[in-house]
Amino acid sequence: MLSSKELSFRDPGLMPIWNKVRNGIRLSKEDGLVLYSTHDLIGLGRMANEVSRAKSGDTVYFVLNQKFEPTNICVLSCKFCDFAVKKGSPEAYEQSIEEMLDILNPDIREVHITMGLHPDWEWQHYVDMVRRIKEAYPLIDVKAFTAVEIVFFAKKFKKTHEEVLSELKAVGLRTMPGGGAEVFSERVRKLIFNQKIGAKTWFEVHRKAHKLGIQSNVTMLYGHVETFEERIEHMIKLREVQDETGGFMTFIPLAFQPGDTGIKTKNNFTSAIDDLKTIAISRLMLDNIAHIKAYWVMLTAEVAAVALNFGADDMDGIVGHERIAHDAGATSPMQLAKEKIISIIHEAGKVPIERDVWYNPLHIYPAEGTSIVSKMPYLNSVPFYSNFEPELAEIKLSPLVPRVFGQFAKEGKVDAGPMSLMDYVASQDEFEMLDYGVAVSGKAYSVLLYSHHDWKHLSGKTIGLTAESSTSVELLRVLLEKKYGVTGVTFERLHLTSGQNDYTKFDAVLLIGDEALRRWKVGLASFLNVYDLAEEWYEWKKMPFVFAVWAVRNSIPAAHKEAIRNALEGSITRSKGHYDELGREHAKRLGLTREDLAMYLNAFTYRLGEQERSAMEEFLKEQAVLA
Ligand code: SF4
Known part of the structure; x- marks a missing residue:
């Protein structure tokens, strides 16, 4: 970000960091550690809030979602996990697909599924789970299965990671949740979750998902045995992979809930100061991640509300049937009503936007x-x-x-x-x-018609149209009919999220804004003709x-x-x-x-x-x- 905004700090050590941030210079590991050691919590929060405003304005997003953990039976026994039990345990449960469908309703826009690694369930069961939800509720997007689950499926059902992801995508998997790696540190992994995959495998799975057009989130479980240095390293590793794939949407710091896990932390729960610092530092370190989520289930609604002025721009909506955090002692109510979320966001001085899974706004x-x-x-x-x-x-x-x-x-x-x-x-x-x-x-460079045919031969053809603007669509119609005398064209609106569009089925595609710019140098699929609509207008009318x-x-x-x-x-x-x-x-x-x-x-x-x-x-x- 480039900002002329002057901030003042009680801790003078923050000024060089703010100068870097406002000049768009990436923060180093050392900068991250300075931020963790500062006593100037308010100064830290103001910097993070400025960065958040530059990205999301005053908006805080929420999605009405339903969380499912269809079973707590798990073949692994991670030390920090207070959720999983073995098959045959009196606490073991299994939820059928029918039971899941019974809970859903059409207001929900996102289903979030994670669970234990069940020893007996067949591959078809997981495929059916995604498929049947999507069939019953086409507007609900399914965010499901952490990288740990994907690796488990691949091993158990003798498939590659790509095969697992592609088969799930084919039946409706849209995005992946970000858990499973907890903290990208080998030391921590060996200490408390040595049976789980490490950072290398976790990133491999997410890279493959991003390549297939499945975007994902990423979490960081903090407040157990990890050091501040390991938290910052976690963020830096993530930042590097994001430079490569661009497929991570949201970073979600998760405060550890000790419960009965037997893991000793200095205090039983993370302090509100630590929670707020972690939110703010992640906003400042992760310059290439669009959103930071305040996960109220673990933070409590009160701390989450303050976090909205410390760099967070996303809150969970209605979270039904959230078991993992509650089994470990989280104190938030099981369901915050939509009105409650909206009032928390208003109290924070922000604008609530209800979104879909890709952050397309549905209501404001x-x-x-x-x-x-x-x-x-x-x-x-x-x-x-x-x-x-x-x-x-x-x-x-x-x-x-x-x-x-x-x-x-x-x-x-x-x-x-x-x-x-x-x-x-x-x-x-x-x-x-x-x-x-x-x-x-x-030339506008960013209002482009990609076409298999020249203007004169577009008659009777189908053109995919940007879902983002009506003016460029009208300009296209004027050029076709008035400048080139072409009629009989069929128009079809594209999906608002570019990754969800199949351009190959069209004779021509109109793209605008950043989506068009992204293809400025590389073109679009096999379309050989590229027409800049503003230039076409200018050549015709000699007018802007x-x-x-x-x-x-x-x-x-x-x-x-x-x-x-x-x-x-x-x-x-x-x-x-x-x-x-x-x-x-x-x-x-x-x-x-x-x-x-x-x-x-x-x-x-x-x-x-x-x-x-x-x-x-x-x-x-x-x-x-x-x-
Ligand atoms: S953290 Fe996940 S993989 Fe580990 S025991 Fe718990 S449910 Fe199983």
């Missing part, structure tokens, strides 16, 4: 009196937000792709942001336009194309409008001249260089003048004829 729940500003999560919008510091605390930022912003704006839940031109036109009665937006004269305009809801208080306008003007002004550094984080993720970045951002106009307004009119005229 703004607190009374706040105005929500949409943070477009694309590289081309970085100048709007890199220094966006509204004077009023009531102004909150939430990352939303244009189409979701449009939908939430229509529901009256989001009040300002760079609105897709088509959405603005549809809601002009409720929104006023500011003099800012995203426009380009020539305006993709988005900043719009503000008429009904929000005048002071909020003013604060938004000032913050925006400040950010655009301060960002100018720093384009090569600004989106460094994005660039790395997208495989672009500093030079690419500067060229890309310099192509855009962020202040809209007469020329842009005339271009908008011209486009809307062309589009209206089609509509």
Whole structure:
């Protein structure tokens, strides 16, 4: 992140670390240890909160999920595990697939399955478990089986790890939970879970999963026999593999619950200070992991709420039938109602967003009196937000792709942001336009049509369309019909999560934003023709194309409008001249260089003048004829 924000610290040792963080320089192991040793808890939390804001705005995500542990019978006996028993034990239980299905309901969006390593269950049972849940509830995504379970299945059923993962993916496995390795330290593994797989095998399984398009989480069980150094090494190992695969979504620090495990810790439970420090340090160390989860089941709801200002941007939703932590003595109630989660997030001064398994927003729940500003999560919008510091605390930022912003704006839940031109036109009665937006004269590099055919031969063909924006889709229609005279095209919307799309079934595919940029240098599958829609428009009309305009809801208080306008003007002004550094984080993720970045951002106009307004009119005229 690049930030001009000045923070002050009671511990002067934190200043050099903050300077590194705000200049986008990765923290070292030594930095991590300084953070663990600091007495300046508040300073540490403020740094982590700034990093979290740069990534997720003021948003805290939650997903309504149902946890299943269908059996506690396990062939292993890990020393720290208070959950597993042997077959025949009076505490042993087995839950059938029917019993699992009985518990589910259509409000749930994610099922989380982990369990003991059962000595007798057949492979087909696990496949059926995933398949039947998916068949009964197509909208529920299945997050199942840790790397330990995948390795167990592979050995027991004589399959490779890839075969196990592919067969599960084919019946509906979407993501994997992050447990199983506990702490990536051989010393700790030998001491308390020597029967389990080590870090090397754990990462091998996750690498293979990521290659197959199965994203995963990663946990760290802390507060037992591990040292601070081993915690930091855990984070650094994870960071290195994430650089390679990009497949980890969320880091979840898990506070150890001693229960009857017999493992002696200094105090029986981790302290709230240790929990908060660990959340904050993980946010600062893991610059390439998008989300940090406050796992309230183990932290307690009170500490989890504070953690939302210490770098965490995700909370578990309704967690039903959570046994592992409770068998070890966790004190949180078994189910926090959705309203309770929302009120915890509001108390923390954040914006609750209910999400799906890939962090696509489903619903937003703004607190009374706040105005929500949409943070477009694309590289081309970085100048709007890199220094966006509204004077009023009531102004909150939430990352939303244009189409979701449009939908939430229509529901009256989001009040300002760079609105897709088509959405603005549809809601002009409720929104006023500011003099800012995203426009380009020539190539946009990030609104691309990948096609097997040239324009003239797209008639009668099927085009897969980005699910993220309606303006680029309308631009495509205008170019097809008005510029090239092509009709009879069938359009099909793509999935919001790129990894879930099969592009090969289309004759052409329209991608926008970072998804298009990611393919700037490498292309897309076997599509030979690549058309930049903004360039096509410019060559045709000799006018810029305006993709988005900043719009503000008429009904929000005048002071909020003013604060938004000032913050925006400040950010655009301060960002100018720093384009090569600004989106460094994005660039790395997208495989672009500093030079690419500067060229890309310099192509855009962020202040809209007469020329842009005339271009908008011209486009809307062309589009209206089609509509
Ligand atoms: S931690 Fe997992 S593998 Fe180890 S005993 Fe418990 S359930 Fe079995």
